[in-house]
């Protein structure tokens with residue numbers, strides 16, 4: 266899994282400028298933070314009992330998790346039944362179909378005005394009727410927060426000159442926030458953690474209820490993963506404020522964020538007016554806005570749900586208060602947690618040539634063993650040098666044993682690399698050969 270990039274945005278409010286870090290999870294293969302969750306859930310399912318071709322996996326999803334599951338399951342010749350509701354964006358539903366998922370639409374709202382409880386009832390029924398079906402259960406499976414503790418959390422601190430002093434995360438199952446919080450608390454208890462929920466949601470308390478329009482954020486029942494220590498404060502954001510923020514950011518910066526990300530940035534802005542306002546807030550942006558063109562970014566949709574005037578008023582309000590978003594000229598997007606954090610072995614300077622086979626071997630091991638899903642790295646061939654006192658050529662050939670028992674053969678030749686070049690080349694090799702992997706490697710293995 267490649268680390269997602271962070272885009273810096275200057276947010277001006279009442280004459281004060283704060284640089285906000287947007288961690289953009291839309292850069293995952295199916296476009297959301299749920300690609301991480303899908304991996305974590307499937308690995309845990311596979312560990313309980315191997316996923317074999319033909320296995321049927323069932324899950325209730327607002328759409329994004331379904332996409333992540335569909336992508337991985339298709340590569341293993343397994344089936345996915347995605348239980349969705351009418352709020353799943355059309356674009357997501359189309360993508361799910363094209364990825365081979367079977368869709369089961371639940372259109373009966375539950376008694377809290379959402380669909381989650383009805384979707385869960387459907388999943389239980391499907392599993393009762395078909396005892397061979399496997400349920401990933403994103404709502405209760407500890408693998409959900411665990412994957413975010415192991416990957417999302419650490420990425421927030423990698424490679425950046427200054428760590429965030431506050432982290433804002435949207436909640437539905439609460440898995441992302443619980444995992445991120447677990448890591449952040451272990452690093453620095455002073456970092457503020459803010460849960461961003463939808464108005465009418467019951468994710469973090471039992472007081473909510475009512476229709477919610479923005480998919481992905483909020484829930485009809487309390488998160489099984491969150492407890493009061495998981496966050497320092499909660500900001501509940503309504504649909505109009507969410508949509509207004511998405512649209513305002515797009516107008517001023519061109520960045521097209523998904524609904525829950527708009528809510529998260531709204532929470533960042535709201536906190537700026539209180540005492541002890543964070544100076545370096547990080548907003549975890551769970552997905553991008555492309556799939557919401559026909560909802561959040563569509564005027565007809567706003568009219569249909571009676572939101573048009575409220576959204577226009579909010580945007581006028583931002584202008585009146587001098588709220589301005591802009592992309593800083595000198596910074597922009599950078600990757601955190603890419604090869605910058607991989608220390609060369611033996612304290613070799615980055616610019617120095619690779620000097621020994623042991624150094625090269627150590628770099629390979631270090632890079633691959635950082636990948637969570639790699640079970641085993643076996644150097645079945647070795648490096649060779651062409652003489653001189655540094656390695657003039659390094660041939661790397663080895664097998665990486667992957668999650669789900671897949672083998673990834675890697676073989677390449679580097680000419681006279683410096684330490685930095687070698688690390689960089691191996692890292693990008695890992696992302697193409699290894700993390701975007703399954704199709705070629707999986708097919709080869711079968």
Ligand SMILES: Cc1ncc(COP(=O)(O)O)c(C=O)c1O
Pocket residue numbers: 297299327329330435436437438439440441442480481482523524525526551552
């Ligand atoms: C767009 C979006 N934002 C936020 C979330 C919340 O994530 P979690 O279920 O981990 O709380 C989801 C979950 O589906 C989502 O799709």
